Amino acid sequence: MAAQYDIDKDRLAGKAVIVTGAGRGLGEAFARHAAACGAHVIVNDVDLSEAQKVVEAIKADGGSAVASGHSVADPTAARELAELCIDRFGKIDGLINNAAVFYIAAINEERIAEAERLVGVNLLGAMHCAAAVAPHMLAARRGSIINLASSAAFGLAGRGAYGATKAALISLTYSWALELKAYGVRVNALSPRASTRMNSSTPGMGDVRDIAPVATFLLSDLSDQITGQCVRASGLDLAWTLPTQYAPLIRRDTPGTQGVADALAKAEPGLQPFGFVA
Structure with missing residues (x-):
């Protein structure tokens, strides 16, 4: 995989990075590219055999990696994952919160057990991992956390639970960036459009x-001034994802329901479109 790139082998030289959900798809690509650019990588996936295959590929390319089968949905396992990185590489410079599960269901067809598992992996898993690595990054006064977002955060039919977890990760990105900025720790989100097992039936994926x-x-240090941002990436195309800002408040002329209707009719910028539009 790495051989297909014009790799800057020193870009992440000496850095220690954890990539969750790295046994295949985007996570594998993140892990292998980071390793090709000089990072020591913890390749984490609940399917340990898949993680080990990625580690073997990284080592075959001359890189440094260790496999992990820890479940990010378990806070104790998330702490053990962080400790594994410390034990093997002596530090934690980066975390990519990529692990996720996915399903499609209308609101009247939701299955609570499936929804709880999704929230446990996609949202709580990212929180557990960030909480586990943060003390090490704070002590070192450096680090980069990347949360994997999705266009589903803006609304896609049948993907309500999945989109909600991704919207929450964008929100957490802003909050964590505010909390950690003074300590030299950066937090950003990445919203990718690419072909994976989750969206294999969606046309036009890169x-x-x-x-x-x-x-x-x-x-990398190329982004050492960037925090609290969400980057959208589709193929070779890139864009900043803009956080929503509240419009100015306008005062109701009367306190009742008609006053609400009259005020909102005059409010700018008016009713907003909803749902993701490519």
């Missing part, structure tokens, strides 16, 4: 290998 350099950039 190659995961086109997205990997974006994650490497956010891990």
Whole structure:
């Protein structure tokens, strides 16, 4: 995989990075690209055999990696994952919160057990991992955390639970960036459009290998002034995702329901479109 890139082998030289959900797809691409750019990588996936295959590929390319089968949904396992990175590489410079599960269901067809598992991996898993690595990054006064977002955060039919977790990760990105900025720790989100097992039936998806350099950039010193941002990446195309800002408040002329109707009719910028539009 890495051989298909014009790799800057020193871009992440000496850095220690954890990539969750790295046994395949985007996570594998992130892990292999980071390793090709000089990072020591913890390749984490609940399917340990898949993680080990990625580690073998990294080592075959001359890189440094260790496999992990820890479940990010378990806070104790997340702490053990962080400790594994410390034990093997002596530090934690980067975390890519990529692990996720996915399903499609209308609101009247939701299955609570499936929804709880999704929230446990996609949202709580990212929180557990960030909480586990943060003390090490704070002590070192450096580090980069990347949360994997999705266009589903802006609304896609049948993907309500999945989109909600991704919207929450964008929100957490802003909050964590505010909390950690003074300590030299950066937090950004990456919203990719690429072909994976989750969206294999969606047309027009690009190659995961086109997205990997974006994650490497956010891990690297090239982005040392960037925090609290969400980068959208589709193939070789990039954009900043803009956080929503509240419009100015206008005062109701009367306190009742008609006053609400009259005020909102005059409010700018008016009713907003909803749902993701490519």
